[in-house]
Amino acid sequence: MITMKDIVREGNPVLTQVAKEVELPPTEEEKNTLEEMLQFLKNSQDEEIATKYDLRAGVGLAAPQIGISKRMIAVHFRDFDDKEYSYGLFNPKIISHSVAETYLSGGEGCLSVDREVPGYVPRYQKVTIKATDLEGNEVKLKLRGYAAIVFQHEIDHLNGVMFYDRINRQDPFAVPENAKPCD
Numbered sequence: 001m002i003t004m005k006d007i008v009r010e011g012n013p014v015l016t017q018v019a020k021e022v023e024l025p026p027t028e029e030e031k032n033t034l035e036e037m038l039q040f041l042k043n044s045q046d047e048e049i050a051t052k053y054d055l056r057a058g059v060g061l062a063a064p065q066i067g068i069s070k071r072m073i074a075v076h077f078r079d080f081d082d083k084e085y086s087y088g089l090f091n092p093k094i095i096s097h098s099v100a101e102t103y104l105s106g107g108e109g110c111l112s113v114d115r116e117v118p119g120y121v122p123r124y125q126k127v128t129i130k131a132t133d134l135e136g137n138e139v140k141l142k143l144r145g146y147a148a149i150v151f152q153h154e155i156d157h158l159n160g161v162m163f164y165d166r167i168n169r170q171d172p173f174a175v176p177e178n179a180k181p182c183d
């Protein structure tokens, strides 16, 4: 099982590289890895398991965060309307997005960053994502709000972008124009 010792921390170059496309169909090993990433998220959100294995909670995970520079992400969370998102995805791609931006008023955190980095992280309010899921189906997801934010945080990891790269250096709490808080 994946535990915190498997999570790569900032300073490791794998976090700032552009991850490689997964050649489809994925190998058994790539499918197992993605399944383990999804299981890690579920474990990290389970009070008992998280306490037992000292897991920090996460709603998403990207393969570079476990040292694998491949375009694979897992997400497991409920959005503010209580809709559940639980996916292991290969080669996720933002195929369209809104001009309007959004951000979480509490900022963002990252398992690969062992420190608080305060500030708003502006992201597209709406995104359409295309990807291949664990069963090999092509999925097209129209996301907005919190779900859009989480998927963008993960896809950023595949492009070597950390959430704090998007925080305004002059004024971390500057609200970008045409941006509304997500929460």
Ligand SMILES: O=CN(O)CCNC(=O)c1cccc(Cl)c1Cl
Binding pocket: 057, 058, 059, 060, 061, 062, 065, 104, 107, 108, 109, 110, 111, 112, 149, 150, 153, 154, 157
């Ligand atoms: O890349 C994934 N992680 O680092 C897992 C830990 N961070 C979170 O769960 C998290 C927390 C707040 C906002 C967002 Cl958008 C995310 Cl994703």
Ligand code: NI
Binding pocket: 109, 110, 111, 112, 153, 157
């Ligand atoms: Ni992260």
